[in-house]
Structures are given as C-alpha cells and as structure tokens.
Amino acid sequence: MSKTIKHFLFGEGHLTAGIALQIARGEIPGIISEASRIKIRKNRKAVVHIVDKGEAVYGINTGFGPLCTTKISKEETKVLQTNILQSHSVGVGEPIAEEIAKLMLILKLQSLCKGYSGIAETTLDRILWHIDNNAIPVVPCQGSVGASGDLAPLSHLFLPLIGLGKVEYQGYTISTETLFQKKGLQAITLGPKEGLALINGTQFIAAHAVQVIAKLYNCLSQADIIGTMMIEGLQGSVKPFYKELHELRPFKGNIHVASRVRAFLKGSEINEDHIDCNRVQDPYSLRCIPQVHGASRNAWLHLKELLEVELNAVTDNPIIIDEELTISGGNFHGQPLAIALDYACIAASELGNISDRRIYLSLEGNTGVPKLLMKHTGINSGYMILQYTTAALASENKGLCFPSSADSIPTSLGQEDHVSMGSIGARKALTVIENVEKILAIELLTAAQAFEFRKPMKSGKILEEIYKTVRANVSFATKDRVFAIDIEKGIEMIKNQTIIKVVEEVIKKEKLALDIEFLDEFESY
Template sequence: MIYLNGSELTIEQMKAILYKGETIAIDETAKQRVLKSREHVERIVRDDKTVYGINTGFGKFSDVKIEEAEVGALQINLIRSHACGFGELFPEVVTRAMTVLRLNALLKGFSGIRYEVLERLAMMVNEKIHPAIPQQGSLGASGDLAPLSHLVLTLIGEGEVLRDGEVLAAKDVWDKYEVESIVLQAKEGLALINGTQAMTAQGVVNYIEAEKLAYASEWISGLTLESLRGIKDAFHPAVHEVRGFKEQSDVAARMRDWFEGSELMTSQGEVRVQDPYSLRCIPQIHGASWQVLNYVKEKLEIEMNAATDNPLIFDEEDIVISGGNFHGQPIAFAMDFLKIGVSELANVSERRIERLVNPALSEGLPAFLSAHQGLESGAMILQYAAASLVSENKTLAHPASVDSIPSSANQEDHVSMGTTGARHAYNIIANTRRVLAIEAFCAATAVEYRDVEKMAPKLREKWQEIREIAAGITEDRVFNKDVEKIAQHLMP
C-alpha cells in the first residue's frame, strides 16, 4: 500500500499504482491539513466574505457575487457546464493516474475540500473505478477544466466510468457499492477541476512508457550491431568519459554489457575502420534522449506533488490568494521536449532498419532479408512502414506550447496547450514503439544469417524472447501481426 500525503509521490510509486494494482491510502497528517482547510472555507461562507470560487462566479464572471444559499448549485453548474470534452476517451491507465494525482494535490491542504470527497477518490483508485474522460477540450490553463470536469461527473453520479473497457453509468456503480453520489459544497467543484492533472497524468504514463522504450532501444540496437558486425571500439569508456555527458557514458556502459562475450562484434580494421553514425553514435544519440527523459521526470515529479488549483487557502496566515498555479506551461514544455527526445529514438532506429535490409549496406545479408529474393519481398515494406511512422512523428513533434488562444472573454488570455502536447507525445511513443519493434523483428532474422551461437549471451536471450513471440522471415506473410506482438512486449 502507498500512502499519499501530497508531497512525496514518485514515478516509481506511480508505476506500482498504475501497472501493478498497488492500492493507496491517505496519510493521517494530510487528513488533518484537509480538515483545517475546509474549516476555513466554511468560515468564509458563514461570514459572507467575497472570495473567488467560493461565492463568486468563474473566469469573466469572477465579479458576480453568489448568495450563500446558492453556493452548492454554483459548484454543480460549474461541473455540468465545463464537462465539455470530445473525441476518444483517455485509456483507463491515464484516468487512473488522473484520479491519483488530483487526490494527491488536494491532500496538500490548500484547497478547502471536504475529506469525504477525497475518501471517495481513494475508493475509486482502489476499486479500479476509472472515469470515462474524453481526450480533447483542454487548453491547459485554468487547469484541465474539461477533462477534470468529466472526472467529477463520476463523483456526483452523472458521468460514466470505464471498467475493463466497458462503459458504465456512474450512478449504477455507486448503487452497486451501496454508497451515495457526492453532493458538492462550497468551492469543491472548483477545487476538483482547477489543476493540471490531465496533462500530468498523461505525462506520467508517457514517461513510464518512454523509459521502457529507451531501455529496450539499447538491446534492440545491440541485435542490429551483431547482425552488421558492429565495431565495439566506439563504445570504449574513454571515448565517452572525455565528452562528459553522464547519460552518454551510461548508455555506452549498458551497451558494452549487452554485447559482452559476443563473437560477432568486431574491432577497428577487422572488417571496416568505422561504422556509420546510426551504429557508432548510439551512446551519443540515445544518451541525449536520456537527458530529455531525466528532465521530464524531474518536472513531472514536481508537478505530481504541487498545489495547482485556484484560489489557494493559506490557513496559517488566514489568507486566500487567487493565483495561477493551474497554468500548465512547465508540463507543456516538458511534453514538447519529450516528443523530440522519443522521436529521435525512432529516427535512428529507422536508419538501422535500412542498413539491415539494404544489400548495399548490410555486409552480405540477403536483400530485404528475403529467403527467396525476387519471388518474395521480405522486409521491404517493413522499412516503408518505419519511414512512414518516423515521418508522422516529425509532424506530431511540432511544439504545442508555442500556441495560445485567449478564452473566457480574454480573462484567460494565455494558455499552455500542455494537454495537447501530452497527447501528441503519447502518439509519438506508440509510433516509436512500432519502429523499434520492426528493428527488433528484422535484427532477429538478420542475426540468424550470422551465427546465433556466436551471439553475446544476454543478446541471445533477447533474441530468444523475440522468437517466442514471432517467427523469423522464412517466407512472405502478413508481418504487421508479428510487429504488433513485439510492440506489445515492449509495453510496461
């Protein structure tokens, strides 16, 4: 069980919650902060003070005072009107992450929400009740208003939930558990939707999948190196120490570990003097992508533990401040950076695929790895497909964060588009996973034309993993099914 307190949630813990079914609980000290913050809100309502989001309208309506008898209706109206998302639903793993992250942010104790609402969010995580949330509709500032409103619709029994891919009415789910839907009170609707948890949730899933891919790209490129009689000298630690980038040295070290004991790798001058960049520069290229991943992880872990709603209640100082922590610019930049870093893993992988299938570049391998050249095309169109995916990535890698469209009658006149960036990053990761799966599929066949018995022991284990998923290219067949199986194998 993982205890949430609003301040110490990590990516590693999110992996356990999202992919291993780890349950969560609320830390007792966080509970006390939440209770104190709620008392502050109730005091404001009781004293009839005018405070944004508690007894005023929202956005351009912030100057409209709401009477005490209507503050509950204000919150319900907010959720109903803002639940305006469109398009395909977020995967369940993303909505699960969204629920965890919103709960964790509210546990910081600056939001004025009732503790029982947070208990319901924890129940949703532990019982795998995942809100049905459309992916499109967020500007990434004033929070992820549309996606998070769909999450809150689930709480109040008006939305839908996903359970193992099936869409169910939230009210029916609450009836099954014999609990009432939540009735929102002062500030609670705003507290629940004013945050960056849609982009951050998608960002966390992106990071976890991209990290797995980055590690996989090393053993996959190792299979290609063996297939092409790669030169091991380029991975010598001295080469990378003098450059000074830790990530580059780390990749080189892992690559040396992968091809330790290989009889297929060569030395300078044994077959050729130097390899092309897509082989020789694996530590430099992949290492740079690891720099991106490290940056993204740092920013995500900060945001995962941040108070991102508005206004914020500082009980010790007896003040409520209307600020802008909901603005998603830090995560927008991180997601755009992630798009570039992951795209490059696909770019260089596609270049290695070309060397595996092109007889002018493959050091004696059959053209397109075809068992019957001319009669059969072999891996010819696999390289086409990889090129198509890489090209699509280049379009998706255009930064979303450089765009902004004013909203709410120009009150919200600059937005981050961070959720768009996070969604596009996920598409790039999916494309890159297929490109790397194509490389793995081709390299596994190519290395068989050398001598499997001469492979490095660790790489031979990986070759065997692939062979348990997909057979080699012995005759033409529908190869995309094999590639998809390998791609699935590369998922967390």
C-alpha cells in the same frame, strides 16, 4: 519503476510516476493519512469562515473566470459548486484510457490531500472509493487548453461525485445512476470552493505524462538492446562506445547508453571476428547510438524530474493558506510540463527516426548480410516492405512534433489570455511513443534476421538469450510470408518488456556485474 512499497499515504508521501502506476494497477493501496486529515479539516474550516465573513474570495463566493467580480450569496455558494462541474463538462472526442482516468483520480487526490484546497474530507473519501473500487469516470480526450487547470476533463472526472456522468465498472460503461443503485451510494453535495478545487489543476496533463515516462522508458531501454543486436548483425565497431571517448563529452545520457552497449557486447565472438577489418567507420545510425539515444535519455530524465515536482504540488486556485490568507495565483498553468512534454515528444520521435535508419541500413546488403535480409530475392521481396512501414511511422511522428506549447489561444473572454496547450502536447507525445514501439518491434525482427547470418559465431550471453527469445516467438524467414503477423508479435514483445525481462534474468542467472554508469538515475521512476 520505483521500488514497491506496502502502501502510499496521500498528502504525506512522496508520489512518483512509478508509485502512481502501482496504485492505478492495484499493486499497492493508497491511504489518506491521519496527519493529512487533520490538515484537510483545518483548511476546510478556513473556507467556512471565509463564507461566514462574506468577504469576496474568488471561486468561494464569486463567479468564475470573467465573472470573478460577480458576488455570490452565502445561500447560493453550494449551487455554484455543482453548477461549475456541469457547465465545464464540455469535453469531446473518444474517452481517454481507463488507466489514465484512474491516474487522474490518484494525482488529484494527492494534490487535494496537501490541505490547501479547502476540500471536505467526505469528498476526498468518495474519490478514494472510486480508486479502490475501480469505478473510473469516463473522460473525453479533447477540450482542455491546459491553463486554468484541465477544466473540461477534470469536470467530467468528477461528475460522478454529484451523481452525473458515466463510469467504467467491471468491464462495462454504465451511468453513475446505475452505479449508485448497485452500490447503495448517494450523490455528494459539494460545499463552497469544492467544485473549483476539483476542476482546477493539471492532472490530465500529469496523468498522461506518467504514462509518457513509463512508455518512453521502455522504448529507451529496448532501443539500446535492439540497436546493439543490430550492431552485431551488421558487424559494427565497438570503438564508438569506448569509455575514453565519452569522457571527453560527458553528457549523462551518452555515457549511460555507451556503457550499456559495451556491456551487451561483452564476450562477443562476432565482435572479435572483425576487430581488425578495414572498414574505417560505421554509418551514424550505428556509430552515434550514444549521442542520439543519449539525448533522448536526457530529455526523459528532465521530464521525470519536473513531473515528480508536479505530482507533489498543489495546482488548483485559489490556494487557502489560512483564514486570513488566500492567494489567487497560477499554479494551475500547464506550461512547466507542456514544454517538457514537447521536448520528450521530439526525443521519442528521434528514437524511432534512427531506428528506421538502422533498418534501412540492414537491407542494403553492404555489411555482410544478404540484400533485403534474404538469400533468395527476386521471387521474394524479403524485408523490403517492413521498412516502408517504419518510414511511414517515422514520418507521421515528425508531423506530430510541432510543439503544442508554442501555441496559445485566449479563453474566458481574455481573463485567461495565455494558455499552455499542454493537454494536447501530452496526448501527442503518447501517440508518438506508441508509433516508436511499432518501429522498434520491426527493428527487433530485422536485427534478429541479420544476427542469424553471423552463425555459428556467438554474441555475448545477453544478446544470445534475447535472440533465442525472439526466435521462440518469430521464426527465421527464408521466404516471403505475411510479415504483419511477425510485426504484431514483435509489438507484443516490446509492450510486454520481453527483452528487458530477458536481460534481467540473464544478469541474475549468470551473476553478471555490468559496469553501467548512472543506472539507477536512468532506470527508475
């Protein structure tokens, strides 16, 4: 995650996924800077001037989409903006996670505070109030095609501004009317352009992408650690991770992963014990960890770079440069993130795919550990069925990997004739990553089980401490039990970044200087 700062200046500061999450989690406040307020007020005056002139400008004094040639009178421009929030609130499905909805508010506020959207300062202050007071609008998960902005979800997000919709507040879902009664608030009257500015943009896609970045980072970091523990448990070779090999094919991700694995194996008695064994080479799931994990790392890095551009962009339409220049363009189109999210979705799936292969390999009984990772099988099935679960999850992920951005269905009577479907891709990517968390949890359990059979030999300091932490949560299995309980504990460790924290603690305590290349680039967001 990004380094913690004292506060963030909306419209002026450089927003990252990490900073957005810190604001969403109440770790740092967000403030609309005075410099941004000056730009916002100036831009708002430009919109008022356009209305007074009466010259037709899309979304200010015209209808929307195919109604762009329908002129709206000066008196009706305010009604138009309220109507658009209501007519476009057509989302269906379960509500998105509260944190994602809060991220949408944060990302939208950043975009609007750039001062090119014609929004009123009072409207922005009300959005900031919702963020600061954790009064988070309820937003259905389905209904956006990710093109003319995330219209439906953003409409639901901002219904509370005009006194409609529902919010999550203090652990309850309540109507906006009830919230207003509790807090003594009144609905806002939107002025010209404001409704359109609120609902045009990619914040549904981008908010999901923020979580993709954070969750996939956790999976990538832990997959390297767990994969290394499995190498130890199955007595795999360290040679495929030599620096000399990866300098000959210097993909950043590959080099980074290989250097991490070498660092985790440093000082291992287990590795030294079989350094001259007659096994020529390991299966791909061990030997090709740098190539597979590394490729997924590269995909993550690409999405991170693109998302950071998007988080600091103006993505609504039209853009108000000044009184004389308004531009109807396509900055709301989700394609730049849609393709990258599909790429990240595949990258996440592959992380789970190779993890499942390592789990299967650990059960075969050909690597010096008992078949099914248990000495007394027959009456006991051992870890056999845990791999059924990872196979099911890996297969489900493959089905979810069809790229949403490859599809397009025209909308708005053909005015919007190419759409990104990035909203669907973003949701799918998160589902895949959540499945990968479960796969990695099971690999952590099987790797620890295999690791135990190497005792009394010791691994390096980091892996030894990780092993102790796993054992503090899940005991060694000598006979069958309800493994679902173990799996739940494993999932909790993955989601809570337990083993990442162990690595950080050991490095700090032992004052280890790990020679890991590209560390900052791949470990901050």
